[in-house]
Amino acid sequence: MSERGKLLIVEDDPGLQRQLRWAYEDYDVLIAGDRASAIALLRAEEPAVATLDLGLPPDPDGVREGFATLAEMLALKPDLKVVVASGHGERDSALRAIGEGAWDFYAKPIDIDALGMIVARAFHVQAIEAENRRLAQAVAGRAGLGGLITASPDMQKVMRTIERVAVADVSVLLLGASGTGKELLARGLHEASPRARGEFVAINCAAIPETLLESELFGHEKGAFTGAVKTTPGKIEQAGGGTLFLDEIGDVPLPLQVKLLRFLQERVLERIGGRRAIPVDTRIVCATHRDIDAMVADGSFREDLYYRLAEIVVRIPSLAERPGDAVLLARHFLRRHADAMKSPVKGFAPDAIDAIERWGWPGNVRELENRVKRAVIMADGAMVGAADLDFAAADSPVQPINLRAVREAADRAAIAHALTRAEGNISGTARLLGISRPTLYDLMKNYGLQA
Template sequence: MTDMKKLLIVEDDAGLQRQLRWAYEGYEIHTAANRDEAIAVIRAEEPQVVTLDLGLPPDPDGTTEGFATLETILQLRPDTKVIVASGHGAHESMLRAIALGAWDFYQKPIDIDALGLIVARAFHVHALEAENRRLADRAEAGAVLGGMITGAPEMLKVTRTIERVAGADVSVMLLGASGTGKELLARGVHESSPRKKGAFVAINCAAIPETLLESELFGHEKGAFTGAVKTTEGKIELAQGGTLFLDEIGDVPLPLQVKLLRFLQERMIERIGSRKPIAVDTRVVCATHQDLDAMVAEGRFREDLYYRLAEIVIRIPSLAERPGDAGLLARHFLTKYAATMQTGAKSFAPDALAAIDAWSWPGNVRELENRVKRAAIMAEGKMVTAADLDLADKADPIPINLKAARELADRKAIRHALARAEGNISGTARLLGISRPTLYDLMKAYDLQP
């Protein structure tokens, strides 16, 4: 869509039409004297703003044709800002026009300066709404890596890093607390890489007993041990041509670490009970919530294996370090579970939103999802409360005791408000109790985006 601001003036009085045409500067002006001409311009030019005289021919003394024009414009272009004018029954016309979807109203005789301000504001609001729709469409289209829902710069930095390294065939290590989305990001690495047509094979090394983990990874031959009734491929083989995700790599026992190191060096494996080497071409992505540096220093994790796995290390911030994301994710989970479980809860009460913003989320996204799922079931009305989330009286306010914390507090408050208002600038300003110009200045100063 062009950046040119297009204004359509619908006015049957030729003299007034000329006056209005020359009253505005900086706009691409189009004019129409009747309904047919107006609709033709709407179809061809798609103006963002329309000034519409309700008294149009063939009944210039009435408003029937004007209201019909208004309805048709909004049917064709619902986002158009239509400013209606009439000198006939102004109050009744105003109420009806607004009810039909008009953006604003002014009464004849026309004050050019006042109308100019209304038109300028209409273009500004239209541009903001268009930007909000663009951002929403981008989010729904999965523009953020792996379909991850986030608006936090800390997390967007992580996704951009992953997008840069995905194309390089190197091992990636994801470090972060439990529940921060490590597997989701690992899938993002796979889906953004040239191996995306291959299999994504995940294994949680902490969930499998040590005696079975080797078999799960490397496979076994028939008769290799009691119960091995058939030859079975391991996870590494199944990831041929794709990506192998080793979750909780820190729980791999030392003896198995040696065998895993040999595979990473030679890209060859041997099944349990076999001496035949098998070549495997797979990319390895691993993750852990443990401090591997400390484990290496204590001798609980091999240093040579660590450097094989950690060619690229990416640290994932906790949910508490991503202001605003808790609110975004909570809305997503509520919509998801309200639909799948057919519950009546559709939104969050103000106390629930405040509690979500203030809670530290030690269990991260996993804890948030579980609380919202439970709340969707337990909520008695259409709104989920802090009590439904089991967060009533639990969320402590964020302490601020130094002047140096002012900027940090401002950033967090603005990002929480942006998330709660779903990126709407006017709504965010109202939540913060400041004007939109002040909010714009703060966002510019802190380099924040809606």
């Protein structure tokens, strides 16, 4: 098999096809003259870099078909580096293509040397990104931001995003289902920020009655209402110099949204019953499991407040979208609760592992911890069985882009599951898979997996 980089050239002009093929003798060149053949080659060969003429048939004088091809290529292979061709006077189209995910552009008529430099740089960057992904997989599974444990590339990406925005003093909105770890990530953001020496204050807006929520957030002066026997600062003031985490921000009533918006705009607040404006330096991090966009659309959440809170939006995947994490976390929770309860439970029986892997986890990590805690209490022996976990079965099909990718995904999943069952023991993993140790080592090396 050739180790040279694969370059896909999407160009309908036969003369240019020949010219470009000759210019790239250092690469394995694939030629496509229209969208259908480009997509077919992308599926079959999975090239690292592609050049794309936006003027493709049946719209050779326009860009509609070219942009449709660009969108389909990137949807199929998001890490593909696409370099688009821009004709004279078509710079706006090139800039639009960059905005829609293209990596770079070149102007026609073609300067082979200049285009060659762009393509070489694209291959170089693609190789660096691939190595970064491999290294990220190699360290996956270690406790990360805020003590969060994951082996999922999607969750690793979320944590890298949180680490990146932590140093910028902006409001962050975490979107995800209940039990996905939003408060852990918010605390991790605070600890990774310059405000780490300040206080991290969390409040669940859905757990406090509307009549008390304003007082909890903004505080009150003595005598402001019946029972207000002393002046009490609110959570916003308590988090001064630190971070305030507003969980379930979607449950804040509209009248209070107005007051919260004023604080975010002016960074001052007034306690209930007070007349003095109090300046407070507090960073706001919010979270909700609700469809906040739909709430903005139907008027139940203020649009201006949404844009103040959502300077950075981070979407958190559910546990079902994080292959391998369920078993990883289950073992962590089992050890923790068994130690706390002085339980003789040591691990999971094979049928329990199967059940954990198959379950859809509608309650996410919170549901997983509750089930494991219950199982530690209910288990009769040293091993937790499926009956102790009280499971029902569920599926989670995956659809990669071609047969080779299907096989690779199946190999990865089988090896990862076997490594988990064997607790990283190579001989035990090889026995579970029915292969030799050298074969297992080769597969793990090819797929960037570690015990």
